[in-house]
Amino acid sequence: MKINWGTAIVLAFVAFISFIMFFVVRMSTDNRANHDLVTEEYYRDELGYQKEIDAEENANKNARISVVKSDEGLTLTFPEDFEYNKIKGTVSLYRPSNKHLDFDLDLSLSNKHLLIPDNRLLGGRWDIKVFWEYDGEAYLHKESLTY
Structure with missing residues (x-):
């Protein structure tokens, strides 16, 4: 199967977006990364x-x-x-x-x-x-x- 350059660019964008989304989801759900304000009020x-x-x-x-x-x-x-x-x-x-x-x-x-x-x-x-x-x-x- 031959992949042309247009398909390769789309696959590269999808891979990059997936990579970024993985880290966004991981950091927002990880308990070690606390994002508290300095004070509650x-x-x-x-x-x-x-x-x-x-x-x-x-x-x-x-x-x-x-x-x-x-x-x-x-x-x-x-x-x-x-x-x-x-x-x-x-x-x-x-x-x-x-x-x-x-x-x-x-x-x-x-x-x-x-x-x-x-x-x-x-x-x-x-x-x-x-x-x-x-x-x-x-x-x-x-x-x-x-x-």
């Missing part, structure tokens, strides 16, 4: 973004938090001139590679330092977001680190 979170910007600027001007890695874990140190018992807020740790490792902690300080234990943190990249209030003023500290 992306559009709702976007509406409160200006409050975050204001709180972050407020923290950069008035109250910087230091984050230090140690053998025990991560130590967050709050400003010395603030009374620690008036500080209320949350610490969110976000793991970009696996959303199942994300967790939040409520701030309950017994001194100027907060220790996040080493056993809660696996090695890799973590994004830390500390949102806290002191005397009705909102503060936000964001940092990415590799643990």
Whole structure:
């Protein structure tokens, strides 16, 4: 059987389209390729973004938090001139590679330092977001680190 050039071009196009469709179907059904958004409620979170910007600027001007890695874990140190018992807020740790490792902690300080234990943190990249209030003023500290 002899194949002319027109038939060969059509067969080449069909083979190429089949090859591409195979990978599209495979990647859309494979559980290893997760296509999640950063947050579940992306559009709702976007509406409160200006409050975050204001709180972050407020923290950069008035109250910087230091984050230090140690053998025990991560130590967050709050400003010395603030009374620690008036500080209320949350610490969110976000793991970009696996959303199942994300967790939040409520701030309950017994001194100027907060220790996040080493056993809660696996090695890799973590994004830390500390949102806290002191005397009705909102503060936000964001940092990415590799643990």
